[in-house]
Amino acid sequence: MKRLLLEILGWVLVVAGIGALVLPGPGLLMVFGGLALLSQQYEWAERRLEPIRLRALRTTAQSVANWWTIAFSVSGALIIIGFGLLWTFSPPAPHWWPLAASYWLLGGPWTGVTLLISGAIALALIVYAIRRFRGHPEELAELEEEIDEADEEYHEFHDERERQGAEWRERRRASRDRRPDEEPR
Numbered sequence: 001m002k003r004l005l006l007e008i009l010g011w012v013l014v015v016a017g018i019g020a021l022v023l024p025g026p027g028l029l030m031v032f033g034g035l036a037l038l039s040q041q042y043e044w045a046e047r048r049l050e051p052i053r054l055r056a057l058r059t060t061a062q063s064v065a066n067w068w069t070i071a072f073s074v075s076g077a078l079i080i081i082g083f084g085l086l087w088t089f090s091p092p093a094p095h096w097w098p099l100a101a102s103y104w105l106l107g108g109p110w111t112g113v114t115l116l117i118s119g120a121i122a123l124a125l126i127v128y129a130i131r132r133f134r135g136h137p138e139e140l141a142e143l144e145e146e147i148d149e150a151d152e153e154y155h156e157f158h159d160e161r162e163r164q165g166a167e168w169r170e171r172r173r174a175s176r177d178r179r180p181d182e183e184p185r
Contacts, residue, residue, distance in 0.1 A: 003041065010037030010045075020118075028056035029121070051154060054147045060125060061133040061140045070134075073126050081119035087112030 017030030032052050038045035063073050086105070089112070093104035105111070133139050 006037050007041060010034045013037065028052065028059060029125070032056055047154070047157065051147070051150045054143065054150055058140075058143055058147060060129040061143060063126065064129040064134045070126065070130065074123070077119045077122035077126065080115055080122065084112045084115030084117075084119055087115060 011034065013030050013034030015034075017027045017032075017034055019027070020030055021027035032049070035045045035049045035052055039049050062069070064070050087107065088109050090105055090109060093101040097104055
């Protein structure tokens with residue numbers, strides 16, 4: 001039962017993280033968390049875990065590359081928190097709202113809570129990124145090297161799998177092309 005719940009939670013985090021890549025929220029962090037759970041049961045998830053972690057760190061480092069990106073990131077997090085507060089306290093629909101009042105702030109207070117959590121996580125990640133990467137170009141260079149190594153390992157793995165697949169297909173084709181009266185090799 002525990003295994004099933006962890007697998008369901010892992011898939012939910014992966015799907016929500018993919019959605020959060022384009023919506024407000026810490027998308028790569030959620031994908032990483034989901035893959036971390038799924039990697040306990042699936043080899044494919046374990047292979048993808050490190051590249052996702054490294055890319056999430058690179059994105060974090062790039063978000064604090066200069067003061068403009070920091071200001072933009074903080075502004076985005078504060079806007080998300082502002083919307084979270086709006087949804088949480090759910091004021092009545094304004095008089096200019098053209099639709100029925102039931103369509104004002106869909107999702108209710110729980111949508112606001114998730115937006116507040118997303119904004120808080122975003123601010124925490126910004127602080128973390130500033131402390132770890134701002135003024136430390138060697139950290140980013142080291143991260144880029146790790147990404148290159150992870151990419152190389154990934155390509156080596158896939159090249160080996162493709163070679164094994166080609167060998168298997170060749171053996172299968174040879175066994176089909178053999179005459180029934182021939183002895184197997």
